[in-house]
Amino acid sequence: MHHDNGIWVNTEDLMREESFLQSAEKEFSIENIDQTDGKWETNRRDFLKLLGFGLGAATIAASCEIPVKKAIPYVTKPDEIVPGVANYFASSFVNGGDYCAVLVKTREGRPIKIEGNTLSSVTKGGTSARAQASVLSLYDTRRIQYPGTVKDGNVSKMEWNALDREVKAKLAAGGNIRLITNTIISPTAKKALAEFTAKYPNARVVTYDPVSSAALLAANEQSFGARVIPNYKFGEAEVIVSFGADFLGTWISPVEYAREYAKNRKVRNVKGAKMSRHYQIESHMSLTGSNADNRILIKPSEMGAAIVALYNELTGGSGGPKLSNEKSAAAIKKMAQDLASHKGKSLVVSGSNNIMEQLYVNKINQLLENLNTTIDFNAVSYQRQGDERDMARLIGEMNAGQVAVAIVWGANPAWELPFANQFKEAFAKVGTRISFNGIVDETTALCTHSAPAHHFLESWGDAEPKAGHLSLIQPTISPLFNTRQAEHSLLEWADSPNLNRQDEQPYYQYLKSHWAGDIFGRQTKYSTPTAFWDMSLHDGVFEMPAPEAAAVMNDVALNPDAVTKPSGSELEISFYETANIGGGQYAHNPWLQEMPDPVHRTVWGNYLSIPVEWDGVNNINGWKGLTDGDNVEVEVNGQKLTCTVVRTFGQPAGTVAIALGGGRETGGCGVGYGVNVNPALKADGGLVQYFGADVKVSDKV
Structure with a gap:
């Protein structure tokens, strides 16, 4: 107040x-x-507190059983559950490239709380809202409760053995098989995929990410010969520059980066006190930008010009597109001087999805002598692996009738892709369409069969988010419904000799065998596979030093004409990912919908951020006289959207911004909240661009 x-x-x-x-x-x-x-009358928050999320029904289904006999609690291994006494299990939250090593608190056999695992040197005890809220999604009564056929968005029950026979017959009939996934960071899941593709040589995995980092991967492959995310050491940088990368909120590995970033942002000694300096060049107010020492405001289409401007300042060059804002150009010139005086102690990152812009950033880091100091390729990150250009090629294959079976695993291309309508039309031409997804989302509703996978809190699994940094997933509750792990289904359909179907938990044995064989052989700390497995499961993580290799940059030609050029439009729009519902993959979790956006303090939907005009005293006016809650019509890239506005400090003049993830169409509580902006995204060279030029916004409607 x-x-x-x-x-x-x-x-x-x-x-x-x-x-x-x-x-x-x-x-x-x-x-x-x-x-x-x-x-x-109750409100949403009262409803969530009083009724939960089907918690009562889930409790009855779970029958308060000990989760799984072979799971090992983090602190002690009790002979039986003691009422009122909590047990803790070390596990891992994994959803596509999102990762967090966690401790799961359980009471009477039910997980109730998630916290970070301090033994992980990746997340170092940190956690995220997405990880903590994942407990609620376990108890979602909208989850698919059994395998079956899908028609008109409804699943008709089948037994697993009947589904297996039907799917095997379809797979054996010949024709191309395509598995559609988001990033997979599980080494054992990849082994299961390898067995499946070995059984069916005409099968291929197609991977994309809901919010793309494909340009960064492609640029690193050209610059360094490795299609990976390097190890960014924010904690060792004295000057940090980010071109639109929200590394504290959503970019790549925000839990890890936030911990590292905080190291040099604390004053530990008043005498000779110092802290890192942070420059953020962006087109909307991000969580990272709100923490920056200096924000340099540009229009979205000027990102390439800003990157080239920094490169020119460091090299004395003059080519490439120019910034129209003299104030921003002067700020970049001053920033370049700061960087030049901190060679080897600076770090430049970019969230751009333009390959040439990322190549420029790689060259800038080389000029600043940051390679092998604040950036290295030892513990590289595997948290982004997708490329939406592969999805475009898949659509062509499906349209040509070249795909007989499509299997969707954790992805939702019928909603997440900008060209989702094209995907839907092509997907309908595939004879057999199978989904492992746990809810009837937009893609599962279009499938012919559903083989629902366990929730991660019911699952066995593993993860390797960074090279040499492994962690395990262990179940903390018995499966609430008649679901089955996706890896188990793939191995079953591949007739894998390594899957012991007679065992109580076949995939547990498969996972344990993989760790006792391939992964045990990569380490030297433990002398026996049993000791290695037991301690890794108890701790939740196991880390081994990655082989050190000095990064050597290839000689890649830089072309200033290939970066994004300023549009010259009067108004432009930015599309961005939020810390709570991401690109929409978490939109059906009411805790995350109810969580206020850390910048805008808005809930349940996505809102159009508009700039404000302030006289420096008491008068603050929204752009075009608009105020919070007004509805406007937005026209961009041939799409018309009706959006609710929110006035936002720090939103550059001549720009507006709106979050991804709103307007879900089916599958859960997120349906009907916000607007779906994915169709308004355009591609450049096949890569999705998260901005639009030549935007029209109406007055209040």
């Missing part, structure tokens, strides 16, 4: 609006039910 000391929290508080004052007075009031004439 507004106080006499001049502190205010929003525009309504500053301007002392009557509606705000009334709501502020009621914020902490307690209304007695007996004073409401028997009429009591």
